[in-house]
Amino acid sequence: PVFMIESGPAAGVIASHALARAQGILNAITFDMGGTTAKASIIENGALNTAAEYEVGSALSLVSRLIKGGGHLIRVPAIDVAEVGAGGGSIAWLDAGGALHIGPRSAGAAPGPVCYDQGGAEVTSTDANLVLGYINSDGLVGGGMPLHRAKAEEALRRQVAEPMGMTLMEAAYGVHLLANSSMMRAVRAVSTERGRDLRDYVLIAFGGGGPLHACEMARSLEMKEAVIPPPSPASSAPSACWPPTSSTITSRRISRRLRKSTSPASTPRSRPSSAMCAGCWPPKVLRPKPSRSSATPTCATPGNPPS
Template sequence: MHRIGFDVGGTFTDLTLHNTATGALHHFKLPSTPADLSDAIASGIGTLLCQAGVSPSAVGFVGHGTTVATNMVIEHRGVRTGLITTRGFRDVLEIGRQVRPNLYDYTVRTPVPLVPREHRIEMRERLDASGAVLQALDEDAVAAAADALGAQGVQAIAICFLHAYLNDAHERRAAEIVRQRLLGVFVCTSSEVLPEFREFERFSTTVINAYIGPRVDRYLHRLLARLAELGVATQPYTIHSNGGLMPVETVRRFPVRTCLSGPAAGVVGAAIVGREAGFPNLITFDAGGTSTDVSLVERGQPAFATSRMIAGYPVRMPMVDVHVIGAGGGSLAWLDDAGALKVGPSSAGADPGPVAYGCGGDKPTLTDANIVLHRLDPEVLLGGRMWVDEGAARRAIQEQIASPLGLSLEQAALGIIRIAVANMSRAIRAVSTEKGYDVGGFALFAYGGAGPLHAAAVAAECGIT
């Protein structure tokens, strides 16, 4: 049997084919296709099968990690979403909690709710703190709310009632009514998504599930269609944010569970390799094209968390504890209003990508800096399959960074790399020294396109020997 695993990143898609009988491995990497991610997946799988001389019918397992859901939340690319909730609670999403990540930042701005106030409708219904019914659900009001939201063009509806984690009867009935009146609209309830107390976190997680649901479903539909076109009959599994596997139908119902899918897969894999290599204590350092994901592995086991913030929105579920920052090969280098050099968090992504890729990018990136200094050999990128315009990278850094700062081209390129390394090192300290761990007892496990490239500098910066 042959197994295929692939990771869909914001910049590149990586694929591996494993022959379980012989242990043989084949790898392939190609740029992601943001307009339709399945294009890169299908092209990569087809190339792998051709290279290995394997029939699609011989593939018995397909598994993948993805940041599709995370990126939708970060970039606000979900669908128009509605919320049906208990009377008096439609502003829970906006009120949130009195949490100040940056204590002295008087300019802080809270994230805009994913459901605008006009799309949040209150219902007459009430349960007490034990789940007993205090006021029956007004079914006519639910029907009217569904009609109103449908008229507003919503494509997804989250149903979140007070204390529904103890008694889901009202939420289930409301969902039935909405589905009957709005065919094709994605509907989810908080008692299914997160049957736990703490209304704000439960509401937020359920709303995110609804917000990304239709687009994740379309992504899966395209993925299944492309696999079928290739002749791969097996259904793909997706990595859960806790490192486990989910079938397609589970992902369609609970897409929020994939919010840290790709990063979680990397940490779980690193933990296995580390144990086998005799390094049970690891700091995993996954630097890709768009982001850097850092986590801690202690005694061979990944660290886990029960909640985290994604783009400022709380998501509550079991997950591998990954610290994510906007620093990767595609991170843009720029000058702020005071003329200081910055790198990230914005990224050139796969489209248009770094200037050197010649795909329309005109802003210098970390990758361009590495090409200018020949830390990345422009002749062998992607095994020589990817053309690189070193001259364009040099001109972009010279004109936009070096000349305004009065630096040589090489000094400017090195400055870009040093700032990126400082950002990456800060993320490592956040999961290690700032939590009381001595990094001297951990090995740095670097992977991802930009991870090994910057690993030595990051290790030196953090004192990892």
């Protein structure tokens, strides 16, 4: 079961990797914004980054042990994904000093944002995006899920705008920018904090809210281009059905402390036993045949949001 942790975000990275290959993009940053968290990964020279261990359960969950987030260490192979607690359902709140924060608490799918009108009472980044006009006020799912802009405006005015002495639009845009700032932590964790120059990378944004924030984030990070896959809200799902496979065989050996005179060349190396490998190689993989789609990705410069 431990291998299933973060398998959903990893599937989204695999989908972005396939899109990057199809578009001839060698260096890219993947950005996946969901309801509770935002995830980022890096593609360099056309290849995914992987590691033998990663952290979960911290304010910034990531693979690299060079940047320790204080989470739980899990020593299994994983795709390099950094994750922060900021998403579409992240709650905007004021601390005792009157400073505005976003997340890590989330309204979730139930009761959800105030605009869902399903019992949610705390303002979220989705409510702010609706007030700003970034989300179609006619509703989601082709109008099957109506959104209540008036309720979002009233909650945002009462909880953020009036306490901070702002107009409604200033408060909404402040929540939007603060959400961007929080999510950019994940992007920087896999790039600039490891010595990469983001000006050399393309941002691939997907997930339920990724395209809403992609161009603003790309502009702030000085990235030259943002790419939006056609089925961006569901990019992770199909790639989970036919991902590339690999097998990792590890073994544990307990031995006495080697003497100082022992040379590295004479040190016995641990290798998998034939009993451990019996029946597990080569791996047998069954995959559904992927369907073809005529849809094409949308590319946009940071200054011009995709149409």
